[in-house]
Amino acid sequence: MATVPPDLLTPCPGWQGQTPASEGQVIRAAAAEKAGRLCANGKLQAVGEVLG
Numbered sequence: 001m002a003t004v005p006p007d008l009l010t011p012c013p014g015w016q017g018q019t020p021a022s023e024g025q026v027i028r029a030a031a032a033e034k035a036g037r038l039c040a041n042g043k044l045q046a047v048g049e050v051l052g
Helices: 023-051
Strands: none
Touching: none
């Protein structure tokens, strides 16, 4: 049975601030969400390789 490393089971952060109210905040929120999505997708791929 394969063991998934614990770091692959931790959440990936996205935007943690309040609802964006300015254009700059929207840009930062979108960048944070993209980074979180890329992190999560990378972890899913790695888990798939471990279990595959």
